[in-house]
Amino acid sequence: xxxxxxxxxxxxxxxxxxxxxxxxxxxxxxxxxxxxxxxxxxxxxxxxxxxxxxxxxxxxxxxxxxxxxxxxxxxxxxxxxxxxxxxxxxxxxxxxxxxxxxxxxxxxxxxxxxxxxxxxxxxxxxxxxxxxxxxxxxxxxxxxxxxxxxxxxxxxxxxxxxxxxxxxxxxxxxxxxxxxxxxxxxxxxxxxxxxxxxxxxxxxxxxxxxxxxxxxxxxxxxxxxxxxxxxxxxxxxxxxxxxxxxxxxxxxxxxxxxxxxxxxxxxxxxxxxxxxxxxxxxxxxxxxxxxxxxxxxxxxxxxxxxxxxxxxxxxxxxxxxxxxxxxxxxxxxxxxxxxxxxxxxxxxxxxxxxxxxxxxxxxxxxxxxxxxxxxxxxxxxxxxxxxxxxxxxxxxxxxxxxxxxxxxxxxxxxxxxxxxxxxxxxxxxxxxxxxxxxxxxxxxxxxxxxxxxxxxxxxxxxxxxxxxxxxxxxxxxxxxxxxxxxxxxxxxxxxxxxxxxxxxxxxxxxxx
Amino acid sequence: xxxxxxxxxxxxxxxxxxxxxxxxxxxxxxxxxxxxxxxxxxxxxxxxxxxxxxxxxxxxxxxxxxxxxxxxxxxxxxxxxxxxxxxxxxxxxxxxxxxxxxxxxxxxxxxxxxxxxxxxxxxxxxxxxxxxxxxxxxxxxxxxxxxxxxxxxxxxxxxxxxxxxxxxxxxxxxxxxxxxxxxxxxxxxxxxxxxxxxxxxxxxxxxxxxxxxxxxxxxxxxxxxxxxxxxxxxxxxxxxxxxxxxxxxxxxxxxxxxxxxxxxxxxxxxxxxxxxxxxxxxxxxxxxxxxxxxxxxxxxxxxxxxxxxxxxxxxxxxxxxxxxxxxxxxxxx
Numbered sequence: 082x083x084x085x086x087x088x089x090x091x092x093x094x095x096x097x098x099x100x101x102x103x104x105x106x107x108x109x110x111x112x113x114x115x116x117x118x119x120x121x122x123x124x125x126x127x128x129x130x131x132x133x134x135x136x137x138x139x140x141x142x143x144x145x146x147x148x149x150x151x152x153x154x155x156x157x158x159x160x161x162x163x164x165x166x167x168x169x170x171x172x173x174x175x176x177x178x179x180x181x182x183x184x185x186x187x188x189x190x191x192x193x194x195x196x197x198x199x200x201x202x203x204x205x206x207x208x209x210x211x212x213x214x215x216x217x218x219x220x221x222x223x224x225x226x227x228x229x230x231x232x233x234x235x236x237x238x239x240x241x242x243x244x245x246x247x248x249x250x251x252x253x254x255x256x257x258x259x260x261x262x263x264x265x266x267x268x269x270x271x272x273x274x275x276x277x278x279x280x281x282x283x284x285x286x287x288x289x290x291x292x293x294x295x296x297x298x299x300x301x302x303x304x305x306x307x308x309x310x311x312x313x314x315x316x317x318x319x320x321x322x323x324x325x326x327x328x329x330x331x332x333x334x335x336x337x338x339x340x341x342x343x344x345x346x347x348x349x350x351x352x353x354x355x356x357x358x359x360x361x362x363x364x365x366x367x368x369x370x371x372x373x374x375x376x377x378x379x380x381x382x383x384x385x386x387x388x389x390x391x392x393x394x395x396x397x398x399x400x401x402x403x404x405x406x407x408x409x410x411x412x413x414x415x416x417x418x419x420x421x422x423x424x425x426x427x428x429x430x431x432x433x434x435x436x437x438x439x440x441x442x443x444x445x446x447x448x449x450x451x452x453x454x455x456x457x458x459x460x461x462x463x464x465x466x467x468x469x470x471x472x473x474x475x476x477x478x479x480x481x482x483x484x485x486x487x488x489x490x491x492x493x494x495x496x497x498x499x500x501x502x503x504x505x506x507x508x509x510x511x512x513x514x515x516x517x518x519x520x521x522x523x524x525x526x527x528x529x530x531x532x533x534x535x536x537x538x539x540x541x542x543x544x545x546x547x548x549x550x551x552x553x554x555x556x557x558x559x560x561x562x563x564x565x566x567x568x569x570x571x572x573x574x575x576x577x578x579x580x581x582x583x584x585x586x587x588x589x590x591x592x593x
Numbered sequence: 594x595x596x597x598x599x600x601x602x603x604x605x606x607x608x609x610x611x612x613x614x615x616x617x618x619x620x621x622x623x624x625x626x627x628x629x630x631x632x633x634x635x636x637x638x639x640x641x642x643x644x645x646x647x648x649x650x651x652x653x654x655x656x657x658x659x660x661x662x663x664x665x666x667x668x669x670x671x672x673x674x675x676x677x678x679x680x681x682x683x684x685x686x687x688x689x690x691x692x693x694x695x696x697x698x699x700x701x702x703x704x705x706x707x708x709x710x711x712x713x714x715x716x717x718x719x720x721x722x723x724x725x726x727x728x729x730x731x732x733x734x735x736x737x738x739x740x741x742x743x744x745x746x747x748x749x750x751x752x753x754x755x756x757x758x759x760x761x762x763x764x765x766x767x768x769x770x771x772x773x774x775x776x777x778x779x780x781x782x783x784x785x786x787x788x789x790x791x792x793x794x795x796x797x798x799x800x801x802x803x804x805x806x807x808x809x810x811x812x813x814x815x816x817x818x819x820x821x822x823x824x825x826x827x828x829x830x831x832x833x834x835x836x837x838x839x840x841x842x843x844x845x846x847x848x849x850x851x852x853x854x855x856x857x858x859x860x861x862x863x864x865x866x867x868x869x870x871x872x873x874x875x876x877x878x879x880x881x882x883x884x885x886x887x888x889x890x891x892x893x894x895x896x897x898x899x900x901x902x903x904x905x906x907x908x909x910x911x912x913x914x915x916x917x918x919x920x921x922x923x924x925x926x
Contacts, residue, residue: 438811
């Protein structure tokens with residue numbers, strides 16, 4: 082191999098977030114003209130690594146060496162000046178501008194009068210694309226482009242800015258087979274022009290095709306780094322999972338009752354396709370799958386948040402299909418969302434109000450009964466061991482775990498029967514995590530129906546009774562959580578089969 | 594494996610204890626009260642007539658109408674909405690009432706109609722804002738012109754004098770000295786206070802103002818309640834239009850114009866952030882009082898009335914600066 086410049090070295094990077102260590106002594110490097118793939122389970126630390134490189138996060142320890150210069154951390158401006166371009170899943174292009182305008186956004190060509198020279202921009206854009214053998218009309222508005230064309234346009238935009246390091250985060254997750262092939266082709270062309278590319282994907286097939294090197298991250302650590310053709314997919318999967326047993330929370334066995342919730346043929350927004358499953362009383366039905374597989378979209382449909390194209394919901398044989406959260410709550414359902422700040426808490430209101438809001442809303446009395454309210458809230462706070470100075474203090478001043486417990490309290494107070502958890506322990510410290518697991522187990526004992534979306538595989542396996550696996554909007558399999566290993570589960574996530582065995586365990590393939 | 598032992602173990606991150614004296618100083622109403630007393634002291638020193646009962650009652654009378662409008666605006670702004678057409682609404686309602694009185698319609702009935710006109714206009718603003726999913730600021734900006742135009746068309750731009758036939762409200766003094774106008778204004782504040790503090794509607798005001806998405810997910814019907822807030826605002830604006838007609842004894846389409854901005858100013862001075870979510874009626878009351886006191890003081894000190902507008906502007910800047918500094922303190926912990 083010819084001699085190439087090592088343009089990026091991350092050495093011994095550590096980054097802590099409250100409750101978790103996102104990156105733990107990670108080292109990583111990149112050569113000019115190399116495609117270095119990064120794989121790992123949800124939450125392995127890939128995103129944090131990108132954020133450090135694009136200047137969005139500061140590492141707590143370690144050094145970043147870029148083009149021979151050492152940095153403690155980068156600012157976003159430095160990252161741009163150093164020609165590091167990050168291309169995210171959610172495309173950041175301006176829909177209402179043309180292809181050419183987007184390429185030149187912020188570095189517009191001007192004529193003598195200082196007016197943007199659209200013509201020249203279009204010519205140059207056309208030129209770049211011709212060289213790369215891409216056929217997109219530079220005068221088209223971006224909103225008229227397909228997802229694949231948008232990805233490609235982002236690449237061209239980065240290229241036009243003389244990017245020397247390109248970071249691509251799941252660029253193909255919304256693309257079809259043909260489009261993916263075209264994109265990969267382009268990525269290869271770019272690398273042959275000397276650009277270093279960090280390529281993140283959970284499509285292992287792609288990674289094996291395109292990567293010069295592959296680094297596997299797990300729980301914030303690098304567990305392996307392979308050269309091309311030195312590894313098998315089997316090996317990658319094994320590297321991505323596998324944990325110490327001590328971290329598994331052991332859920333006490335709870336007797337499981339009759340079928341409670343029946344989800345039938347839910348489809349919507351082309352992100353969820355014809356999903357059906359049942360949840361029994363006292364059961365936790367886990368929903369797994371890679372990020373972007375449609376898990377959150379599914380539970381949002383079930384809770385009546387988004388408009389569905391089809392689907393009916395039954396609780397204890399009675400049709401309850403909600404069209405709004407209000408209706409869902411009336412049927413004693415609740416949803417505890419992933420985004421606590423954005424859609425859970427009322428930050429500047431008291432813990433008391435935050436807990437009692439849903440119950441009050443259902444009772445729908447004009448005048449509040451303040452003393453009864455106070456007593457009820459205090460009971461909940463005691464039961465959930467929420468730590469606070471006063472129930473009148475702003476919920477904002479509580480820790481993440483206590484906020485989460487307060488939200489749980491909101492629904493316990495409303496006597497919900499169906500609990501939908503979306504990432505119940507995200508951003509929650511270990512102590513509160515176990516509390517939340519304990520509460521969930523209690524809910525099972527009370528024969529509630531529970532759906533739990535989780536990206537945390539040990540959590541999913543240890544807390545669920547059965548796990549539904551989502552992939553590309555479909556529920557592809559339902560597996561018995563007692564019998565599955567992390568490795569097997571990840572294989573199903575990634576679209577590989579797992580042999581069914583006879584001794585009581587089962588993997589039921591629902592659709593393909 | 595992630596090293597869990599090194600990370601925080603379920604330790605609640607509580608707000609550090611803030612001493613009581615700092616809490617008092619950081620309270621918006623406390624600051625406002627001090628400013629009110631300061632200005633009063635200075636004015637009273639310059640012109641002793643300031644502290645005469647007659648003048649103090651005058652101040653209260655002068656701030657009655659603004660008080661009602663500001664009380665309504667408090668609900669809307671906390672919930673994250675605006676209605677800047679209330680001035681034109683008052684003009685329209687006052688003109689309609691004046692015309693009806695001149696046609697000999699019963700005065701009580703006229704008052705009811707005046708309030709209904711405002712309720713109708715305000716609710717319409719809410720409905721339009723919700724149906725077209727447009728910020729209420731824009732909708733009410735547009736409707737401001739509509740209401741004003743209707744009033745112009747009805748009156749042909751001619752002043753509608755009612756020859757003192759509606760005067761009893763403005764001229765009545767309770768116990769011989771306390772203006773009825775201000776008493777009604779106090780009822781308006783109380784009405785809003787009770788809603789905000791003791792009803793589920795009030796909880797929704799704050800919930801929607803804090804986090805509309807979370808409110809929706811907690812089962813609150815956000816659009817319907819937003820319309821309800823506009824409706825409530827309409828009641829208060831309607832009362833204000835009756836009072837203003839009674840005080841002035843005549844109506845013009847431009848009657849009440851400018852009130853909307855002074856009301857928003859008073860609410861902001863009272864400590865409600867323009868993004869909503871926080872605040873209380875006491876702050877608004879003090880904000881209105883401060884505006885009244887400043888206006889009266891400037892008169893008492895014979896300052897050119899044109900400068901009063903300047904004073905209002907500076908006052909709002911001052912209030913916003915104080916809140917901003919306060920939140921920065923608290924935010925920095």
